Every structure is written in C-alpha cells, then in structure tokens.
Amino acid sequence: MMNKGFMMIGLGLVTSTLVGIAHAVEEGDPAPDFALPSIYADQPAIALADMPGKTVYVDFWASWCAPCLTSLPLYNDLYNKYRDQGLEVVAINVDNPIEDGLDFLLDTPLDFLIPSDPEGDMATQFSVIGMPSSYLIGPDGEVKLVHMGFRPTDMEMIEAAIVANLPD
Template sequence: MAQELERIMARLGLVKRLLVSAAVLCGLAGVSAVAASAPAVSAPAPELAEYRGKLVYVDFWASWCVPCRQSFPWMNSMHQQYGSKGLVILAVNMDQVRTEADAFLKQYPADFAVRFDPQGQLAQQFKVRGMPTSALVDRDGKVLWTHEGFRSKDPTALEQALRKALQ
C-alpha cells in the first residue's frame, strides 16, 4: 500500500502532494492514541495507555528510509535531553523482514523504545502514509500533531514543539 501511495504521490505536483499530506494529517489531530500497541523490538515498550501522564513522540520508520538515518541520532538526543522531563520516544518499525530492522538498528542504535509492526496495525491507527512519520501524543493520550518526513530544517522546529508541549 505504501509503495502504491508513493507512486501516486510522485505523479502529483508539489502543491497537490502538500495538500494531500495536509488533509491526511489534519484528520488525525485530536484522535485518542491510548489503545495503540505493537510488539517490542528492542527496549521493552508498554502499551501507549501505560504512557499516560507522559508526552510521547511516536516515530514510524523503515530500514530503507534515508531520512530515518538522520532522525535516529536526533531522537537519541531528544531522549537524552528531555527524557527526565517526561518525554518518551517510541520508534515503530514498519519493515516486513525483522532482520532488516535489526541491521538498521546496528548502524543507528536507539537509546529509546523500539517496536516492530510489520502488519502496520499501529501505523493504520496513526494514518501513516510515508516514512518517517511522527506524532506527538500528549499526557492525556491525544494526538497533538503529526509530521511526515525529516528534513534539515525539521530538528529545530520539532524540538521547539516538544519543549512547548513539555511546559
């Protein structure tokens, strides 16, 4: 499904792609995320409901995702800086083959919780359409915002949003 969507999106112009992405992502804001779950890959990660009271940055990624190679060091940094302030980083892998995810994690280790969701059950709940996609879930389990991609300007803006949400 993701490959088909990528082919369709590639045929659209930039403005149309942005409008489609915005429409998809806007439909998610305010949705409850507390029932979402996926099996653990590395560090044990409880159900999202068990994170109630904490701010959760959920990141959907795949081993083939080039921007994910940049987002992992950034997520490690955010975990180190804000973990003690109530931020939880939860990375959800979408690879069909577990060994591909494991190989990625050897190259780009995660200091945070990682889940494996090859069937895309958790991704469907978050309406993921591309890699990486991230969502910020507030202390009450509501999705505050979602973001698709990871570009050079994103780390600063995302960190500002995290700091604001932690206040």
C-alpha cells in the same frame, strides 16, 4: 451496453481506491492506543497505556527509508535531553522482515523504545500517509503535532513542539 460496462469498471476502480483511504490521525484527535512487541526479543511489549501523563513522540520508520535513518540519531539526542522531564520516544519499525530494522540498529544504537510492527497494524490505525510520519502525543492523550517527511532542519520545530507539551 458497452458504455455501461465501462462505467461499472470505472466504479470498481473508484471503489477499490476509496476502500484504501481511512481517516488519518490529525492534530487534536485522541491518539490511537497502541500495544506492540519490542523489536528486541528480550524486551517487554510497548503500550501507550503504560505511559500515562507522559509526552510521547511516536515515529514510524523503516530501514529502506533514508530520511527515517537520518532522523533517528537526532531523536535519540532529543530523547536524552528531555527524558528526565517526561518525554518518551517510541519509534515504530515497519520493516518486514524485522531483521532489516535490527541490522540498522546494530550500527546505530538507540536509547528509546522501538516496537516492531511488520504487518503495519499500527501504521494502518494511524493511517500513515508517508514515511517517515511522526505524532506528538501530549500528556492528555491528544495528538498535538503530526509531522510527515524529515529534514534535519525540522528538528527545531519538533523540539519546540515537544517543549511546549512536556508534562508540568
């Protein structure tokens, strides 16, 4: 009886763990369709559906995530370099409260789109497994690159992947 009890408790633990694991977005998968409000109250909502035929670089970031904060100004340079060739950078902020994200943006103005996802709805849909996580979506709507973590030296690889997937 006692063993059975332990087994049931173990089963419960395993189940509660498994429930949290969903299918993570991988390279070659169709990109989850996102639509989120902008972090800035005076700007329109941001949706993948509004960017047909564009190369979209989606990045999940938060103000408490140091590598995220390192990456954003570098993504801004990249965005300004390739925006005319059809690149969109969408940096989804997962801060809750969103004021934490806005505080960072006060000191670091960024030119690309910044939606706000305080409840983590899109992070759940992408099954983000670490912060920061970024996804390169080709003009065909397919995920071309999944990148987790960030070091400044990663920029070379990310830029090469973006250039290879820019619209014709």
